[in-house]
Amino acid sequence: MKPRKKQFVTVVCALLLSAVSAVAQSDGSKSHIVERVIHSKNFEGNKIGVSADRKLVVYLPAGYDGASKRYPVLYFFPSPIDGYRTLFDKSGAQVLFDRAIARGTIRSFIIVSVDMTTPLGASWFVNSPVTGNWEDLVVQELVPYVDASFRTIPTRDARGLVENIWGLMEPSASA
Numbered sequence: 001m002k003p004r005k006k007q008f009v010t011v012v013c014a015l016l017l018s019a020v021s022a023v024a025q026s027d028g029s030k031s032h033i034v035e036r037v038i039h040s041k042n043f044e045g046n047k048i049g050v051s052a053d054r055k056l057v058v059y060l061p062a063g064y065d066g067a068s069k070r071y072p073v074l075y076f077f078p079s080p081i082d083g084y085r086t087l088f089d090k091s092g093a094q095v096l097f098d099r100a101i102a103r104g105t106i107r108s109f110i111i112v113s114v115d116m117t118t119p120l121g122a123s124w125f126v127n128s129p130v131t132g133n134w135e136d137l138v139v140q141e142l143v144p145y146v147d148a149s150f151r152t153i154p155t156r157d158a159r160g161l162v163e164n165i166w167g168l169m170e171p172s173a174s175a
Contacts, residue, residue: 030062030063030065031059031060031061031062031064031094031097031098031101032059032060032064033057033058033059033060033088033094034057034058034060035055035056035057035058036055036056036057036058036149037053037054037055037056038053038054038056038141038142038145039052039053039054040052040053040054040132040137040141041141042132042133042134042136042137042140042141043132043133043137046128046129046130046131046132047129047130047131048118048119048120048130048131049119050118050119050131050132054114054115054137054142055084055114055115056084056112056113056114056115056142057084057085057087057088057112057113058110058111058112058113058146058150059088059093059094059097059110059111059112059113060110060150061097061098061101061108061109061110062098062101062102062108063108064108064110064151068151069108069151070151070152070153070154071108071109071110071150071151071152071153072107072109072110072152072153072158072159072160073109073110073111073112073146073150073152073153073158073159073160074109074110074111074112074159074160074161074162075111075112075114075138075142075143075159075160075161075162076111076112076113076162076164077113077114077116077125077161077162077163077164078113078116078164079164080117080121080122080124082164083115083117084113084114084115084116084117085113087111087113087164088113093111097109097111110146110150110152112142112146114138114142116134118131118132125138125163143159
């Protein structure tokens with residue numbers, strides 16, 4: 001891994017870990033989760049019937065609706081045993097992110113969690129002639145969709161990718 005990429009991945013992981021460990025009191029934040037479905041041309045005609053309709057959830061921080069500010073984006077790919085909603089439904093990430101942002105531990109951001117499963121289990125996020133072109137989905141369809149649909153900072157320096165391949169976002173006892 002290139003040193004700059006490794007440094008970026010380290011920073012992104014540190015941000016997520018600091019959000020998970022934040023214990024500041026919530027201020028009734030108005031963040032919200034948006035559910036969407038995008039249709040992927042990269043899955044049309046795959047050999048095992050992976051649906052071309054991919055579900056995703058998007059965390060929008062407090063203040064998103066009332067301003068014109070643009071935000072950096074984290075693309076979160078869940079572990080092979082978790083669903084795309086687990087980060088919010090079981091791990092309490094929305095509350096944790098809200099607390100960390102309100103406390104000033106981290107800055108406001110958008111996070112996108114997308115369904116990357118196949119009938120055979122995990123996609124492992126790579127292009128496949130059998131299950132579909134997952135990398136192409138992210139690069140050619142997901143990122144442009146998110147940039148067009150939400151107020152992102154549409155540059156590579158304002159994007160991060162987090163793969164939770166080992167299920168590291170366990171529910172917190174303090175959540």
